[in-house]
Amino acid sequence: MSQQGEYHADMMAEFLRGSGGAAVIDGGLATELEANGADLKDALWSARCLFTCPDLIRKVHLDYLEAGASVLITGSYQATIQGFLSKGFSQEESESFLRRSVELACEARAIYLEKCSNGSDEAKDVTKYRKRPILIAASVGSYGAYLADGSEYSGDYGNEGTLEFLKNFHLRRLQVLAEAGPDVIVFETIPNKIETQAYVELLEECKLRIPAWFGFTSKDGVNVVSGDSLIECASIADSCKEVAAVGINCTPPRFIHELVLSIRKVTSKPILIYPNSGESYDPIRKEWVECSGISNEDFVSYVKKWHEAGASLIGGCCRTSPDTIRGISKALHGV
Numbered sequence: 300m301s302q303q304g305e306y307h308a309d310m311m312a313e314f315l316r317g318s319g320g321a322a323v324i325d326g327g328l329a330t331e332l333e334a335n336g337a338d339l340k341d342a343l344w345s346a347r348c349l350f351t352c353p354d355l356i357r358k359v360h361l362d363y364l365e366a367g368a369s370v371l372i373t374g375s376y377q378a379t380i381q382g383f384l385s386k387g388f389s390q391e392e393s394e395s396f397l398r399r400s401v402e403l404a405c406e407a408r409a410i411y412l413e414k415c416s417n418g419s420d421e422a423k424d425v426t427k428y429r430k431r432p433i434l435i436a437a438s439v440g441s442y443g444a445y446l447a448d449g450s451e452y453s454g455d456y457g458n459e460g461t462l463e464f465l466k467n468f469h470l471r472r473l474q475v476l477a478e479a480g481p482d483v484i485v486f487e488t489i490p491n492k493i494e495t496q497a498y499v500e501l502l503e504e505c506k507l508r509i510p511a512w513f514g515f516t517s518k519d520g521v522n523v524v525s526g527d528s529l530i531e532c533a534s535i536a537d538s539c540k541e542v543a544a545v546g547i548n549c550t551p552p553r554f555i556h557e558l559v560l561s562i563r564k565v566t567s568k569p570i571l572i573y574p575n576s577g578e579s580y581d582p583i584r585k586e587w588v589e590c591s592g593i594s595n596e597d598f599v600s601y602v603k604k605w606h607e608a609g610a611s612l613i614g615g616c617c618r619t620s621p622d623t624i625r626g627i628s629k630a631l632h633g634v
C-alpha cells in the first residue's frame with residue numbers, strides 16, 4: 300500500500316477503534332430539515348438551506364450527535380457552484396456556501412463536545428452526551444443530484460455523461476470542500492461506473508490529503524442503479540489509495556445484506572452503509588411516496604446483521620431521522 304493509503308487506513312482503524320468497532324453515521328439531513336419546516340421544493344433541494352436557514356442545518360447536525368451519530372455528513376449534497384451560479388450568486392458566494400456547509404458541521408461538533416465536558420446537569424445524560432471521536436464528512440452528491448430530476452436514481456446522464464465532463468463538473472467543488480477542513484470527503488448516491496471513474500481520477504490528480512468514502516446506490520440488490528456492475532464500481536473505488544471506505548447509501552434496507560456481502564468480495568477496506576427508508580422519490584413533486592417504506596423498528600432490526608456481514612460504518616439516508624439513529628446506536632453500542 301502507498302504511504303497515503305496507509306495513512307488513511309490507519310486513520311480509519313483508529314476512528315473505528317475509538318467508536319467501539321463500529322461507528323454510527325447520521326441520518327437524513329434533508330429529511331430532518333424538512334421535518335423542521337424547511338422548504339426543499341427547489342432545484343437546489345437541501346442546498347437552499349445554506350443561505351435560507353444555515354442555523355437550522357447546525358441544529359439538525361446537533362440533533363444527530365445527541366442521537367448518537369459519530370459522523371456528520373455536510374449539507375453540500377446538492378450544493379454545486381453551477382447550481383448556485385444559475386440562481387444568480389457569484390462564483391465567490393457559491394464557493395462560500397460550500398465552505399459554510401463544512402463550517403456548520405464543525406461548529407455543531409464543537410458545541411456538542413463542549414457540552415459533553417462542561418459538567419452541567421444536561422451533560423450528565425449519557426444517552427445524549429458521550430465524548431467520542433466525531434468525523435465531519437463533506438458530501439459530494441452526484442451530477443444527477445445537480446440535475447434535480449432524480450437522475451441519481453437512474454444514472455442516465457445522456458450525452459453529458461462523459462468522463463471529462465464529469466471531472467470538470469466536480470473539480471472546483473471538490474477542491475473548495477476539501478480546503479474547508481472536513482475529515483473525509485463522502486461521494487454519495489453514486490449511480491454509475493463513469494462517475495465512479497471520474498471521482499477516482501480526480502482524487503488521484505488532486506492530492507486532497509484527506510480520505511474519501513464512496514457510497515453507491517442500488518435498486519435491485521445486485522447492481523448500481525444504472526445497471527452497471529456494483530462489483531466493478533466497488534473494485535474501481537477499492538483500487539484508489541485515497542479511498543478509505545466503500546459502501547452503499549440511499550438504497551432500500553431489504554437489499555443491504557446482499558450488497559454488503561458482494562462488496563466484501565472485492566475490498567478489505569471498511570464498508571459503510573446508510574440506507575434510506577425504502578420509500579420511493581417523486582422528483583417532479585419533490586416528495587416521497589410514504590406507503591412504500593419500512594418503520595424505524597424494522598430498519599433497526601437489520602442493523603446487527605449488516606454489522607455481522609461486514610459493515611462497520613452504519614447510519615441512515617433519506618427519510619431516516621434522529622429516532623433511527625438512536626435505534627442504530629442502541630443496536631450497536633447499547634446506548
Ligand SMILES: C[S+](C)CC[C@H](N)C(=O)O
Pocket residue numbers: 341342343344377443444445446447448449451488549580582585617
Ligand atoms: C437523493 S434525492 C431525494 C435528492 C433530491 C433530488 N436530487 C431532487 O432535486 O429532486
Ligand SMILES: N[C@@H](CCS)C(=O)O
Pocket residue numbers: 326327328329330345372376438487488549616617
Ligand atoms: N446526504 C443527503 C442525501 C443523500 S441521498 C441528505 O442526508 O440529505
Ligand SMILES: [Zn+2]
Pocket residue numbers: 488548549575616617
Ligand atoms: Zn438519500
